[in-house]
């Protein structure tokens with residue numbers, strides 16, 4: 423099945439309802455800011471958010487850092503700008519973009535999962551390294567690794583209210599499946615149940631993501647110029663590995 427990624431194109435209007443910008447994202451961003459403060463060998467005033475999407479992380483970090491966000495989707499960038507008019511946003515592909523400047527800190531959150539082969543995964547971390555000052559910190563959080571992947575995990579999440587007008591009731595049903603555990607990929611399939619004034623509309627979405635063991639993360643981070651510190655982050659019943667990586671001189 424071909425990738426559709428409608429969540430970042432024609433269905434991007436649903437993104438603000440998937441997860442609460444001021445809730446779970448705020449909690450994660452406090453953790454990110456704490457890691458940067460703990461590990462930085464230089465004052466951290468600027469931050470580059472790679473794969474910034476609709477700007478929920480930016481929303482929660484902009485009080486602490488001057489932020490530039492980069493994303494592949496013009497539709498998501500427009501959302502990020504709307505939510506964060508005081509921050510800068512640039513269109514780019516994390517495998518290849520070069521802004522010609524460096525930052526005190528870099529965040530690589532869930533968007534890194536879209537690197538669906540090792541070559542792209544390495545290229546994205548090379549981009550992060552090129553944009554980070556020596557002594558600055560990259561925070562990278564795998565959504566899932568080979569060790570934590572759960573075959574056929576399916577989660578239904580009711581949409582949150584954003585308070586912007588007459589919103590439909592939405593439920594996001596997300597399924598992950600690895601058809602071939604020998605390769606570096608898995609599939610995400612999403613059903614969107616959209617009830618507008620009592621009428622049900624069902625939309626579907628599908629994309630391929632990268633799946634790597636923790637040892638690959640560690641090796642790639644070291645090879646792209648980082649001293650790697652590893653910690654844990656808990657959200658609900660899930661525990662994540664978080665990498666705080668200091669750019670080596």
Ligand SMILES: C[S@@+](CC[C@H](N)C(=O)[O-])C[C@H]1O[C@@H](n2cnc3c(N)ncnc32)[C@H](O)[C@@H]1O
Pocket residue numbers: 430472473474475476477478479480492493494495498514515516517531532533536
């Ligand atoms: C789940 S969203 C990120 C949400 C974000 N963490 C936030 O705070 O709102 C994933 C994003 O990854 C972006 N993305 C996927 N592949 C990319 C690439 N090669 N370069 C840059 N961004 C990419 C998509 O366009 C999408 O906006």
